[in-house]
Amino acid sequence: MKHIEAFLYRDGVLHADGVPVPQIIESVGTPTYIYSASAIRTAYRRLEAAFSPLGVRFQYAVKSSPNLHLCRLMHDLGAGMDVVSGGELDRAWLAGARTADMVFAGVGKTDEEIRSALDGRFHTLEGVPGLEEREPERRGPVGILNAESISELERIAYWGNELGVRPRVCLRVNPDVDPHTHEYTTTGKEENKFGIDAPLIPDIFDAWGRERGVDLVGLHVHIGSPVPTVEPYAEAVEALLNLIDELERRGSKIEVLDLGGGWPMNYVEEQVPPLEDYAERLVPLLGPRVQNGLQVLMEPGRFIMANSGILVTRVQHVKKGRAKTFVICDAGMHSLIRPALYRAFHFLWPVAWTGEAPRLLEDPGLPGLETCDVVGPICETGDFLARDRQLPPMGRGELVAIFSAGAYGMSMVSNYNDHGRPAEVLVDGDRAAMINERQPLATVLATEHEARELW
Ligand SMILES: Cc1ncc(COP(=O)(O)O)c(C=O)c1O
Numbered sequence: 001m002k003h004i005e006a007f008l009y010r011d012g013v014l015h016a017d018g019v020p021v022p023q024i025i026e027s028v029g030t031p032t033y034i035y036s037a038s039a040i041r042t043a044y045r046r047l048e049a050a051f052s053p054l055g056v057r058f059q060y061a062v063k064s065s066p067n068l069h070l071c072r073l074m075h076d077l078g079a080g081m082d083v084v085s086g087g088e089l090d091r092a093w094l095a096g097a098r099t100a101d102m103v104f105a106g107v108g109k110t111d112e113e114i115r116s117a118l119d120g121r122f123h124t125l126e127g128v129p130g131l132e133e134r135e136p137e138r139r140g141p142v143g144i145l146n147a148e149s150i151s152e153l154e155r156i157a158y159w160g161n162e163l164g165v166r167p168r169v170c171l172r173v174n175p176d177v178d179p180h181t182h183e184y185t186t187t188g189k190e191e192n193k194f195g196i197d198a199p200l201i202p203d204i205f206d207a208w209g210r211e212r213g214v215d216l217v218g219l220h221v222h223i224g225s226p227v228p229t230v231e232p233y234a235e236a237v238e239a240l241l242n243l244i245d246e247l248e249r250r251g252s253k254i255e256v257l258d259l260g261g262g263w264p265m266n267y268v269e270e271q272v273p274p275l276e277d278y279a280e281r282l283v284p285l286l287g288p289r290v291q292n293g294l295q296v297l298m299e300p301g302r303f304i305m306a307n308s309g310i311l312v313t314r315v316q317h318v319k320k321g322r323a324k325t326f327v328i329c330d331a332g333m334h335s336l337i338r339p340a341l342y343r344a345f346h347f348l349w350p351v352a353w354t355g356e357a358p359r360l361l362e363d364p365g366l367p368g369l370e371t372c373d374v375v376g377p378i379c380e381t382g383d384f385l386a387r388d389r390q391l392p393p394m395g396r397g398e399l400v401a402i403f404s405a406g407a408y409g410m411s412m413v414s415n416y417n418d419h420g421r422p423a424e425v426l427v428d429g430d431r432a433a434m435i436n437e438r439q440p441l442a443t444v445l446a447t448e449h450e451a452r453e454l455w
Pocket of ligand 1 (some may be wrong): 061062082105187220224225226260261262263299300301302303409
């Protein structure tokens with residue numbers, strides 16, 4: 001690959017950092033996610049550099065790629081954690097994060113999750129040998145709870161009161177801005193379920209102030225993911241800054257502005273502007289506020305992880321149909337759902353390749369390609385990884401790499417058709433480590449093999 005530096009063809013095979021991909025697959029099988037630690041570090045440093053004038057605190061969006069070892073890597077790089085469930089809270093804690101360095105978001109927090117955000121402990125680890133009895137160090141209330149409705153604010157206040165803690169809360173604002181991304185990942189328009197309509201925010205601050213058991217410390221916004229152009233961010237930031245002005249005129253002090261995630265990367269060469277263009281537009285807007293004491297948070301996931309990971313699958317069969325050729329793999333919508341769910345484009349290419357390095361394009365424009373659908377084994381027509389794609393002829397047993405799969409890949413896998421979850425491997429230079437064993441199907445069957453009489 002010419003444009004993803006961690007994954008390059010050398011000596012006729014794809015390498016992940018310094019390790020030949022076939023060597024990894026020989027020991028762990030397929031389908032397998034492979035991540036590059038160096039790519040993760042590079043992407044994170046780039047974010048830090050781009051927004052350095054704002055002193056941004058980065059909260060890694062655990063949902064994008066939640067493996068414990070990847071969270072640990074992000075923690076070691078200095079990131080806090082953005083969690084959206086009690087499970088993610090426990091996961092981020094296990095990865096080494098202090099709960100005080102977490103923001104807890106999500107539109108449908110249960111009472112149990114709100115309680116866990118305030119005492120820093122969910123029930124995920126109960127009954128897991130070696131984990132449950134660990135010391136409560138680094139536990140305690142999360143740094144910030146992002147509230148998405150008045151109903152949720154009421155439950156947060158209730159649990160704060162019960163537990164004797166004063167929650168620090170940001171209100172998630174729905175600014176009604178169109179991020180021009182897929183309708184399913186658009187989150188900041190008025191018809192979306194996320195956030196509180198911007199015009200309602202001042203009255204909520206007036207009514208809740210700091211007297212009703214919560215500290216309303218700021219505002220949160222996340223308009224979509226990925227956001228492929230700069231202007232919607234600027235529009236959202238300007239709307240939020242105007243809102244902050246109004247709130248401060250009415251006597252509230254806004255300490256925190258959480259800008260969410262959505263920072264894009266290229267699934268196709270030069271598809272989106274470089275991150276630095278986003279920073280160039282946003283830093284002047286936010287700089288003066290930061291100088292006056294505003295703390296800016298960001299919750300990046302995709303930008304760091306997507307091009308830091310690939311999914312490797314093995315061709316099981318090739319079928320020449322009347323209409324087209326089907327390349328049938330052992331990965332499918334159960335292992336990477338983005339093509340089926342969003343019709344998302346993922347570049348894919350054989351792992352063994354001696355020709356000219358392919359470019360990250362919908363049609364790499366090389367000689368001798370044929371039009372194929374690359375599909376999985378699932379009993380759904382929507383189970384595809386690529387449609388009408390120009391690819392070199394492939395045969396049974398061949399390995400295929402699906403690029404840009406490091407974010408919202410493994411986190412969205414399912415056991416549909418009773419397939420186990422893929423394995424995960426992390427490479428760092430010329431070392432490779434198994435960071436998640438392939439899921440044995442026994443774990444899927446364990447919770448259902450015996451009926452338990454209820455009455
Ligand atoms: C509230 C919130 N923050 C952060 C993110 C991470 O977005 P991304 O991975 O695009 O950076 C998401 C993703 O959907 C989100 O909903």
